[in-house]
Amino acid sequence: DVKVTQSSRYLVKRTGEKVFLECVQDMDHENMFWYRQDPGLGLRLIYFSYDVKMKEKGDIPEGYSVSREKKERFSLILESASTNQTSMYLCASSYGVQPQHFGDGTRLSIL
Amino acid sequence: DAKTTQPNSMESNEEEPVHLPCNHSTISGTDYIHWYRQLPSQGPEYVIHGLTSNVNNRMASLAIAEDRKSSTLILHRATLRDAAVYYCILSVRYGNKLVFGAGTILRVKS
Numbered sequence: 774d775v776k777v778t779q780s781s782r783y784l785v786k787r788t789g790e791k792v793f794l795e796c797v798q799d800m801d802h803e804n805m806f807w808y809r810q811d812p813g814l815g816l817r818l819i820y821f822s823y824d825v826k827m828k829e830k831g832d833i834p835e836g837y838s839v840s841r842e843k844k845e846r847f848s849l850i851l852e853s854a855s856t857n858q859t860s861m862y863l864c865a866s867s868y869g870v871q872p873q874h875f876g877d878g879t880r881l882s883i884l
Numbered sequence: 885d886a887k888t889t890q891p892n893s894m895e896s897n898e899e900e901p902v903h904l905p906c907n908h909s910t911i912s913g914t915d916y917i918h919w920y921r922q923l924p925s926q927g928p929e930y931v932i933h934g935l936t937s938n939v940n941n942r943m944a945s946l947a948i949a950e951d952r953k954s955s956t957l958i959l960h961r962a963t964l965r966d967a968a969v970y971y972c973i974l975s976v977r978y979g980n981k982l983v984f985g986a987g988t989i990l991r992v993k994s
Contacts, residue, residue, distance in 0.1 A: 806981075815987070817984075818981065818983070821981060865928075873930065874930065875927030876927050877926055
């Protein structure tokens with residue numbers, strides 16, 4: 774089975790901090806994605822990557838950046854965390870147009 | 885991106901079939917129809933997908949209308965573990981980008 778692992782289930786940070794969320798997949802998928810999920814807003818795509826060192830903006834990229842130095846790892850970076858970035862963050866990976874496989878999410882609180 | 889329309893919620897009795905509808909009248913010829921579900925405190929889980937023909941797998945069946953403007957996810961015998969939010973999504977072919985809507989909350993009664 775495909776495994777998508779997010780480094781933390783829960784994370785608490787302070788405003789202004791630089792925050793790194795890590796995601797690793799073990800199936801050699803070329804596509805990787807970062808979403809955030811908020812009540813009433815559903816899942817929204819932040820960034821995605823279809824190859825190493827490649828990235829594309831999703832629907833809500835402001836305040837975020839990403840890094841993909843290795844195929845299996847996709848990092849989401851909050852350059853200067855703000856309280857409105859408190860959310861559930863979900864990572865996913867896929868091969869071609871095959872289904873996406875999701876991690877269990879990181880619940881991030883910015884105080 | 886083409887949009888989908890689903891009922892906000894549905895209720896089913898345990899061990900009865902469930903038909904979850906989805907309308908996607910602006911679907912394009914290359915859009916795949918995906919269904920995912922999300923159980924409480926978990927990430928979304930792939931259920932099934934299709935392009936034109938009906939599809940079956942161990943979890944569910946997907947019935948696609950001939951004009952592709954609607955589809956139905958069929959759970960043949962609902963269990964309490966099937967209680968989740970079910971998302972019907974059309975995928976843009978390049979990069980397999982998915983746009984999630986609000987989904988349908990499925991409640992299963994024992």
